Structures are given as C-alpha cells and as structure tokens.
Amino acid sequence: MSSEKLAPRTRRPRRKKGSSPKAETKRQKILDSAAKLFSLQGYAQTKLSDIAKEAGTHAGSLYYHFKSKEDLVQDVLGMTMSLLSNAVMAKVNELPETATPSERIAAGIQAHVLHILQRGFYTQAYMKIIDQVPAHVRRAYVMAPRAYGNYWRGLLEGARQAGELRTDLNPTILRLLLLGSITWMLEWYKPDGPLSADQIADEVTKLFFDGARKR
Amino acid sequence: MSSEKLAPRTRRPRRKKGSSPKAETKRQKILDSAAKLFSLQGYAQTKLSDIAKEAGTHAGSLYYHFKSKEDLVQDVLGMTMSLLSNAVMAKVNELPETATPSERIAAGIQAHVLHILQRGFYTQAYMKIIDQVPAHVRRAYVMAPRAYGNYWRGLLEGARQAGELRTDLNPTILRLLLLGSITWMLEWYKPDGPLSADQIADEVTKLFFDGARKR
DNA sequence: GTCTATACTCAGATAGAC
DNA sequence: GTCTATCTGAGTATAGAC
Numbered sequence: 001m002s003s004e005k006l007a008p009r010t011r012r013p014r015r016k017k018g019s020s021p022k023a024e025t026k027r028q029k030i031l032d033s034a035a036k037l038f039s040l041q042g043y044a045q046t047k048l049s050d051i052a053k054e055a056g057t058h059a060g061s062l063y064y065h066f067k068s069k070e071d072l073v074q075d076v077l078g079m080t081m082s083l084l085s086n087a088v089m090a091k092v093n094e095l096p097e098t099a100t101p102s103e104r105i106a107a108g109i110q111a112h113v114l115h116i117l118q119r120g121f122y123t124q125a126y127m128k129i130i131d132q133v134p135a136h137v138r139r140a141y142v143m144a145p146r147a148y149g150n151y152w153r154g155l156l157e158g159a160r161q162a163g164e165l166r167t168d169l170n171p172t173i174l175r176l177l178l179l180g181s182i183t184w185m186l187e188w189y190k191p192d193g194p195l196s197a198d199q200i201a202d203e204v205t206k207l208f209f210d211g212a213r214k215r
Numbered sequence: 216m217s218s219e220k221l222a223p224r225t226r227r228p229r230r231k232k233g234s235s236p237k238a239e240t241k242r243q244k245i246l247d248s249a250a251k252l253f254s255l256q257g258y259a260q261t262k263l264s265d266i267a268k269e270a271g272t273h274a275g276s277l278y279y280h281f282k283s284k285e286d287l288v289q290d291v292l293g294m295t296m297s298l299l300s301n302a303v304m305a306k307v308n309e310l311p312e313t314a315t316p317s318e319r320i321a322a323g324i325q326a327h328v329l330h331i332l333q334r335g336f337y338t339q340a341y342m343k344i345i346d347q348v349p350a351h352v353r354r355a356y357v358m359a360p361r362a363y364g365n366y367w368r369g370l371l372e373g374a375r376q377a378g379e380l381r382t383d384l385n386p387t388i389l390r391l392l393l394l395g396s397i398t399w400m401l402e403w404y405k406p407d408g409p410l411s412a413d414q415i416a417d418e419v420t421k422l423f424f425d426g427a428r429k430r
Numbered sequence: 431g432t433c434t435a436t437a438c439t440c441a442g443a444t445a446g447a448c
Numbered sequence: 449g450t451c452t453a454t455c456t457g458a459g460t461a462t463a464g465a466c
Contacts, residue, residue: 023449042347044259047441060444061450069442102428128346132257166429170410173418174427176403177396184395195385203388211426212389213317214381238431262459275462276432284460 027065030055032121035076039124043073043132073133074140080126081144085151087115092155101159106205108155112182113201117189124186152179178208242280245270247336250291254339258288258347288348289355295341296359300366302330307370316374321420323370327397328416332404339401367394393423 033054037046048069049059066072091111092104099107116123130138152175159165182204189200248269252261263284264274281287306326307319314322331338345353367390374380397419404415 020449026449042259044257044347045349048443049441057449058451059442060452063443064449131343132259132347164429165427169421169427170414170418173410173415174422176399177419177422180399180402181392181396184391184399187395188391195388199385200388203385204392206384207389207392207426208422209426209428210381211422211424212380212384213424214379235431241431263461264459272431273433274460275434278461279431 023065026055026057030057030062030065030072031075031079034072035079035121035125038073038076038129039121043129070134070137073129074137076122076125077130077133077137077141077144080120080122081148083120084112084115084123085148087119088112088148089151100164101155101162102164102209105155105159105208108152109178109182109205109208110198110201112179113185113204114197116182116186117191117197117200127183127186149175149179178204238280241270241272245272245277245280245287246290246294249287250294250336250340253288253291253344254336258344285349285352288344289352291337291340292345292348292352292356292359295335295337296363298335299327299330299338300363302334303327303363304366315379316370316377317379317424320370320374320423323367324393324397324420324423325413325416327394328400328419329412331397331401332406332412332415342398342401364390364394393419 030051034046034051037050037054041050047059048062051072052059052062062072066075088108088111092107095104095107116127130141153171156165156171156175160167160171185200189197195203245266249261249266252265252269256265262274263277266287267274267277277287281290303323303326307322310319310322331342345356368386371380371386371390375382375386400415404412410418
C-alpha cells in the first residue's frame with residue numbers, strides 16, 4: 001500500500017504538437033528558475049522578467065512555453081508534492097521487511113527533512129506561495145498535500161496499531177504537529193548553521209517519539 | 216526577568232501634530248482592517264481599496280493617516296509581536312510563585328496557541344505576510360520575533376536548569392520545533408474543527424513533554 | 431478629515447521581426 | 449524559438465473640492 005506513487009498531477013498531459021526536446025528542456029529550466037525565485041521571493045514579488053533572466057531568456061519569450069504567469073505557477077505547484085512524496089516513499093520502501101512501524105516513521109521524517117532542506121526549491125516554493133496564488137489555483141492544488149497527508153496518516157496508524165504509539169493523542173493533530181514543525185524549518189534553517197540537516201532530522205525524531213521531559 | 220514587556224516597536228513615536236482622538240480611532244480601525252485582510256489574503260493581494268472598504272472609507276482617504284501602503288504594513292507588523300508576547304508573558308506571570316518551570320512552559324504554550332488561534336488577526340497577518348513585504352521592511356521586523364524567541368529560550372532554559380528537561384536535545388532546535396509546530400497551526404486550524412483551541416494546546420503540551428511513543 | 435477624480439507606474443501580456 | 453517593442457489593466461498615489 002505504501003508502494004504506489006501518488007498520481008502525478010498532469011495539468012499538461014501531452015506536449016503541444018511540434019514542441020521539440022529542446023523546447024522541453026528550456027521549459028524545464030524555466031520551471032526550475034521559477035521555483036527557485038518563488039521560494040526566495042514569493043509569488044507576487046517575482047516578476048516574469050526575473051524568471052526569464054534566471055533562465056537566460058526574456059520575459060516575452062516565456063509565452064512560447066506558458067500561457068500566463070498563472071499557468072506557470074500551476075506547473076510549479078503540480079510538480080512539488082510528487083517530488084516530495086516520491087522521495088519520502090522511496091526512502092521508507094528501502095527499509096527491510098523486518099523494519100518496525102516506528103523505524104518507518106523515523107525514515108520518513110529523515111527523508112522529508114532532508115528533501116525540503118537540501119533539495120527542493122519546489123517544496124520551498126510550494127510552502128511559500130500556496131497562500132499567495134489566486135484562490136482558484138490554490139483550490140486546485142491543496143489536494144496534493146492531502147494525499148501526502150494520507151500517506152503519513154497510514155504510517156502513524158501502522159505504528160499505533162502495532163502498539164508503538166500512545167493512544168491518548170489525537171492522531172490527526174499529532175500528524176499536523178509533526179509535519180508542521182518540519183515545514184516551519186524552512187523559515188529558520190540556514191545551510192551553514194551549527195547542525196546539519198541530518199542532525200536536525202534526528203532531533204525531530206527524538207522529540208517526536210520521546211518528548212523533551214527528563215526521565 | 217520575565218515581567219518586563221518587550222520594548223514596544225514605535226515607528227511612529229508621536230502623533231502628527233494636530234491629529235485628534237478621532238483620527239487616532241480611525242487610524243486604529245484602518246490598522247485592524249488591514250491586519251484582518253492581510254491575514255486572509257496576503258499583502259500583494261490586498262488592495263488599499265479593500266482595506267478602505269473594510270474600514271468604511273475610501274482608498275484615497277487612507278493617505279491622510281498613512282504615507283503609503285508600505286508605511287501601513289509596517290505599523291501592522293510593529294504591533295504584532297508585542298501583542299503576542301504580552302499575552303504570553305501575562306499568562307505566565309499569572310502563575311503562583313510556586314509554579315515549576317514546566318508549568319510555566321505549559322502556560323506559555325497554552326497562551327500562545329490560544330492567542331494565535333482565537334484572537335490575533337495581527338499574528339496571523341504577520342506570519343502570512345512577513346515573507347511578502349519588501350526586503351527592507353522585512354529586515355526591520357525580524358528582530359521582533361527574535362526578542363520573543365529569547366523569552367522562550369529563557370523559559371526552556373529555566374526548565375533545563377531545574378533538571379526537568381533532557382539535556383541531549385539542542386535547545387535552539389527544540390524551541391524552533393515547538394514554536395514551529397504551533398505557528399503552522401494557522402495553516403490547518405479551523406475554528407469549527409473537532410478540537411477546541413484549548414484541546415489542541417493540550418495535545419501540543421503532551422507531545423512536547425512526553426512524546427508519542429507508548430510506554 | 432473625507433470625498434471623487436485622475437495621474438502615474440509597474441508588470442503581465444501581445445505582436446511581429448528575425 | 450527567441451527577440452524587441454508596445455499595449456493594457458490594475459492598483460498605488462496625488463490633487464483639489466467640500
């Protein structure tokens with residue numbers, strides 16, 4: 001059950017006829033540039049000319065690849081959650097059959113933290129701009145995190161069933177607090193800080209399982 | 216040491232000469248309206264005409280009270296952290312002398328959660344728009360949360376000194392994870408959800424102190 | 431103090447040459 | 449496919465009446 005990937009969000013299921021591999025490469029470069037700038041500056045603050053410059057082209061040229069700025073941001077959002085959830089699921093699925101549910105959770109935490117702190121401009125962009133895009137765009141893309149949330153629900157539920165988690169905590173709140181504390185890292189994490197992303201993931205895991213109280 | 220308030224951020228230390236109590240009231244209403252709309256829609260998405268409408272006036276009229284939209288948002292940001300930290304400090308200071316450091320932390324969590332979920336349009340606006348305002352504005356206001364962060368640092372350090380918290384967790388990360396999980400509530404909390412703000416605060420406290428593992 | 435009308439600016443979008 | 453030049457609309461800001 002944990003092995004199937006989330007359905008890829010295919011807003012643009014087929015290439016425009018006539019678009020070449022070259023165009024596809026350029027298109028990808030534009031998306032990467034957009035994700036980067038959105039993550040750093042937000043949606044409204046990022047001008048198409050900024051994105052074009054980052055991608056080595058000009059504002060007007062973007063319109064060969066995208067209908068509008070809104071169209072562009074939708075593609076960025078569309079790629080985001082599948083990148084993250086695929087990374088997390090892959091890591092969890094790497095575990096041996098004998099892994100306990102708690103070990104699966106720990107692996108998921110690790111993978112999620114590393115993904116958002118190290119790789120993903122896309123994830124960072126998503127978190128930053130999901131609140132900034134037009135409402136109808138947002139509505140179309142909040143389903144993606146929900147699917148990912150369901151994956152975590154399963155992870156936690158598995159551990160609970162196995163008797164590894166306390167039963168006096170609301171499972172939904174538990175999940176939201178865990179993922180929230182990780183998501184918020186994007187606001188304070190600095191790559192050159194004293195702790196590595198790996199170490200930070202360990203701290204989260206320890207706190208999540210055992211709390212901060214001395215015993 | 217926990218009783219002094221954070222220095223109020225006084226961008227506008229004195230009234231413009233000639234400004235009346237009436238103007239001051241109106242000004243406040245405009246700020247409240249702006250905080251509300253910023254928290255709901257973000258910075259760029261909120262037009263001055265929206266704010267004016269909400270405050271029962273017109274876009275042009277705002278310029279009697281504020282030099283610019285940027286000036287207005289700075290006042291909103293300026294009020295935010297002091298409202299939050301005053302609420303939290305007040306609650307913590309209400310505790311009897313005999314309260315343990317852990318009880319102080321629990322009270323702080325409670326107050327912070329209730330404040331952002333129930334009251335504060337200002338806090339919600341702050342969280343939402345701090346990433347959306349021009350960089351030089353942001354720079355001027357990131358100090359405010361830092362001061363609040365220091366208050367929490369003290370709260371946690373007190374408990375650690377008293378031997379109530381484990382010492383194998385990085386205190387800074389611990390603080391950021393705790394406050395992050397709370398901050399992120401603004402993204403998922405719905406007033407009509409199954410759990411009250413009070414109950415959610417309890418869940419956070421339990422998870423923070425004792426973790427999710429079954430014992 | 432607040433209104434209405436209007437000027438200005440910025441950035442998204444389009445057209446057409448190459 | 450990409451460029452430059454240009455159009456247009458939205459929204460901030462100003463002016464001047466009341």
